[in-house]
Amino acid sequence: MSVPNEDKMASHAQLSSHFFGDLLDSIIVDVASECHRIARLGLDRNLEEEEEELKLSAQARERVADPNNSGEANSKYVVDIFGQTHPPIASDIFECMNCHRPIMAGRFAPHLEKCMGKGRKARLKGTRSSTAAQNRHSRGSPVSTYPPYPNSTSTNQLSNGTSGVAGEEYSNGTFPES
Amino acid sequence: MSSRIDHHHLPINGQILPQPCPHLVEFRSRNGAKPFRALQDCLRVKPPGGHASIRREPNEVPRCGACGESGGVTRLYACLACAAVHCHAPPGPSHAAVHGESMSPGHEIAVDVDRAELFCCACRDQVYDRDFDAAVVLAQTAASTLHTPSSIVRSPHPENLRKRRRVDYRPWTPDPRERVLVGSCSSPLNATVLDSCSRDFPSGLRGLNNLGNTCFMNSVLQALLHTPPLRNYFLSDRHNRYYCQKKSTVVNNGSKSNAGNPTDSRICLACDMDEMFSAVFSGDRTPYSPAKFLYSWWQHAANLASYEQQDAHEFFISMLDGIHEKVEKDRRKTQSQGNGDCCVAHRVFSGILRSDVMCMACGFTSTTYDPCVDISLDLEPNQGGSAKMVSTKSNHSCNGEADHMNLSQNCGTSTLMGCLDRFTRPERLGSDQKFFCQQCQVRQESLKQMSIRKLPLVSCFHIKRFEHSSIRKMSRKVDRYLQFPFSLDMAPYLSSSILRSRFGNRYFPFDGDEPDASNKLSSEFELFAVVTHTGKLDAGHYVTYLRLSNQWYKCDDAWVTEVNESIVRAAQGYMMFYVQKVLYYKASEKRVVP
Numbered sequence: 001m002s003v004p005n006e007d008k009m010a011s012h013a014q015l016s017s018h019f020f021g022d023l024l025d026s027i028i029v030d031v032a033s034e035c036h037r038i039a040r041l042g043l044d045r046n047l048e049e050e051e052e053e054l055k056l057s058a059q060a061r062e063r064v065a066d067p068n069n070s071g072e073a074n075s076k077y078v079v080d081i082f083g084q085t086h087p088p089i090a091s092d093i094f095e096c097m098n099c100h101r102p103i104m105a106g107r108f109a110p111h112l113e114k115c116m117g118k119g120r121k122a123r124l125k126g127t128r129s130s131t132a133a134q135n136r137h138s139r140g141s142p143v144s145t146y147p148p149y150p151n152s153t154s155t156n157q158l159s160n161g162t163s164g165v166a167g168e169e170y171s172n173g174t175f176p177e178s
Numbered sequence: 179m180s181s182r183i184d185h186h187h188l189p190i191n192g193q194i195l196p197q198p199c200p201h202l203v204e205f206r207s208r209n210g211a212k213p214f215r216a217l218q219d220c221l222r223v224k225p226p227g228g229h230a231s232i233r234r235e236p237n238e239v240p241r242c243g244a245c246g247e248s249g250g251v252t253r254l255y256a257c258l259a260c261a262a263v264h265c266h267a268p269p270g271p272s273h274a275a276v277h278g279e280s281m282s283p284g285h286e287i288a289v290d291v292d293r294a295e296l297f298c299c300a301c302r303d304q305v306y307d308r309d310f311d312a313a314v315v316l317a318q319t320a321a322s323t324l325h326t327p328s329s330i331v332r333s334p335h336p337e338n339l340r341k342r343r344r345v346d347y348r349p350w351t352p353d354p355r356e357r358v359l360v361g362s363c364s365s366p367l368n369a370t371v372l373d374s375c376s377r378d379f380p381s382g383l384r385g386l387n388n389l390g391n392t393c394f395m396n397s398v399l400q401a402l403l404h405t406p407p408l409r410n411y412f413l414s415d416r417h418n419r420y421y422c423q424k425k426s427t428v429v430n431n432g433s434k435s436n437a438g439n440p441t442d443s444r445i446c447l448a449c450d451m452d453e454m455f456s457a458v459f460s461g462d463r464t465p466y467s468p469a470k471f472l473y474s475w476w477q478h479a480a481n482l483a484s485y486e487q488q489d490a491h492e493f494f495i496s497m498l499d500g501i502h503e504k505v506e507k508d509r510r511k512t513q514s515q516g517n518g519d520c521c522v523a524h525r526v527f528s529g530i531l532r533s534d535v536m537c538m539a540c541g542f543t544s545t546t547y548d549p550c551v552d553i554s555l556d557l558e559p560n561q562g563g564s565a566k567m568v569s570t571k572s573n574h575s576c577n578g579e580a581d582h583m584n585l586s587q588n589c590g591t592s593t594l595m596g597c598l599d600r601f602t603r604p605e606r607l608g609s610d611q612k613f614f615c616q617q618c619q620v621r622q623e624s625l626k627q628m629s630i631r632k633l634p635l636v637s638c639f640h641i642k643r644f645e646h647s648s649i650r651k652m653s654r655k656v657d658r659y660l661q662f663p664f665s666l667d668m669a670p671y672l673s674s675s676i677l678r679s680r681f682g683n684r685y686f687p688f689d690g691d692e693p694d695a696s697n698k699l700s701s702e703f704e705l706f707a708v709v710t711h712t713g714k715l716d717a718g719h720y721v722t723y724l725r726l727s728n729q730w731y732k733c734d735d736a737w738v739t740e741v742n743e744s745i746v747r748a749a750q751g752y753m754m755f756y757v758q759k760v761l762y763y764k765a766s767e768k769r770v771v772p
Contacts, residue, residue, distance in 0.1 A: 022251075023250075025250040030293065034682070037304070037306070041196070041683065041685060045670060046667060050595065053663035054593070057662075061748040064744055064745060078739060082738070084464065086465060089388075090387035090388060094469060105467045107389075107390055108389040109390030109472065109485050110485045112469075113484055116473075118483040
């Protein structure tokens with residue numbers, strides 16, 4: 001009848017429960033034994049130091065997020081620690097080591113690119129168009145139709161394309177996003 | 179659990195062996211290490227790479243000789259004197275203790291048959307012995323080697339790991355004759371610029387002009403200008419640009435004309451660095467324009483030479499490569515990057531990574547060593563879910579202080595140590611990546627684990643914040659905050675630690691352990707520079723924070739300002755530079771040229 005079956009199921013359930021309990025106990029003892037060894041052999045990591053660092057970082061983030069705190073001033077418009085101010089585009093003039101013409105510091109890289117015949121713009125002389133600008137913006141994508149040479153294969157670069165459109169070669173992409 | 183125990187034996191790599199209980203002492207004096215060696219035949223390791231257990235026959239099912247119990251919370255101990263197996267199940271009966279007492283003296287020491295741990299039945303506690311642990315490790319490693327010297331235990335170092343002996347640091351100051359020599363060939367620097375409060379600023383602090391989207395370069399250069407071993411190298415005139423240029427001109431003129439660019443041999447990134455160090459440390463605080471450097475670098479890295487903003491990490495690698503390449507061309511120096519004999523770039527940044535691939539069928543482990551100049555780390559895949567709390571590896575502390583636990587559990591923050599834990603975690607290679615096992619002679623599923631065999635002088639951690647999906651053909655930047663410590667102990671990621679934990683944390687010298695205790699100090703690092711990126715993928719900005727004399731400075735191209743350390747802690751780190759706290763000096767291989 002149904003009673004012996006129920007008994008059987010009950011004892012099955014008990015048995016599985018018993019085995020499970022044994023397994024679980026055994027695993028707990030494993031962990032206890034490992035911890036004992038780690039503690040006795042002095043292998044514990046410097047928990048306190050790690051916790052301290054975590055706490056300091058959490059506090060720091062709170063402090064920085066607090067609107068009452070004066071945040072980092074946008075340093076382009078401040079006086080530096082030596083008491084100096086600087087124009088947004090570096091205005092020092094020096095001689096280009098390739099063509100020996102005087103060049104302004106903040107415009108040196110775009111100048112050098114053309115001067116050395118490197119980079120896309122130099123090779124694409126005469127093909128300035130909106131498509132060129134489009135491709136510059138999508139520089140992060142794996143397939144780019146313009147560059148005749150392969151870009152570095154590193155997939156972890158934070159490449160920042162130039163801001164601005166085709167005609168503006170000297171746009172300065174150095175201002176931080178606000 | 180008690181924590182600190184008095185030293186009794188010489189430590190291995192920071193490990194200590196606790197003082198043995200009197201019963202173990204007596205057992206040892208009576209029997210030596212013989213019983214442990216005899217146990218080796220009974221040591222079984224299943225599955226491959228798993229725990230060791232004690233079984234007289236492979237399929238033996240041990241039971242307590244007194245009551246027949248086995249399993250669960252009941253531990254079974256085999257007496258080392260007579261091999262009788264008894265149970266121990268506190269707070270219940272302990273037939274093991276009864277056995278020890280009744281057969282006393284000589285039967286107090288037993289071994290846990292399922293965990294291969296020694297136990298003192300009189301003290302009712304787990305005890306530890308060096309020779310016993312050695313026997314267990316040797317049994318465990320037998321499976322993973324092909325009857326050849328194991329790379330698990332300390333063995334003669336492969337070529338690129340061979341070390342030179344350590345020597346004591348000897349401070350040097352010029353003697354009168356040298357002082358005259360130095361004075362006659364140089365001129366003193368200008369007095370340091372004082373601000374309105376007449377404070378002194380650290381030397382070498384100087385802004386770098388942005389030459390047009392070159393903040394990626396400026397940020398890395400600032401970190402390098404303040405990398406202590408690199409700074410010391412150049413300021414000690416170890417690479418003299420005048421001498422180097424003169425030499426390469428001679429080489430150039432002397433060699434037959436070739437198809438190569440004749441100016442190539444005169445490009446030397448190290449010379450340009452030398453010039454930059456001189457300029458930046460000169461005392462002049464007006465921003466410096468690293469134009470010559472850019473020019474040289476673009477000639478070296480033609481594929482990266484364009485006006486577009488580049489990736490700072492890519493620049494860093496390219497630059498180190500440029501310094502290395504020049505050295506290779508100059509002399510037939512050893513190519514060995516691992517021990518940094520080739521060039522200053524590798525001397526400072528190069529470490530050695532160890533990669534172990536273990537066959538999951540037989541346990542055979544194949545080991546390779548590769549040099550690396552930095553470590554690129556993935557951010558954890560899911561936010562919040564995989565919160566890195568405190569280390570889950572070797573520590574299961576019973577510290578129940580409420581606020582500590584809450585802090586780590588609730589913040590769900592990614593941390594640098596969490597990334598390093600994941601970097602050194604055993605990783606199952608998928609069934610599509612089966613490795614050829616030399617022992618099985620077929621491709622098998624394997625487990626791979628990385629560890630650091632040799633730490634560099636300066637560790638650069640690069641956080642992979644760029645996610646690239648080739649399926650969706652788009653890329654994005656991961657802005658997630660990553661916590662990084664100001665003081666970092668790399669010991670848990672060393673090969674010796676990783677191996678040790680793989681073999682159950684036995685007291686044994688593993689590959690990479692130093693015979694002296696100095697390893698502990700040499701794994702401690704201090705943060706000195708952080709390169710951060712703000713903004714979007716295609717329009718962003720790099721800035722470097724420098725730590726000089728425990729004050730943090732923000733170097734934003736030409737603008738150098740002081741900042742509170744909170745700003746740095748809260749910043750979005752992209753590359754973090756740590757330097758070894760204590761430097762050791764090694765005997766020079768070649769004779770010093772006067």
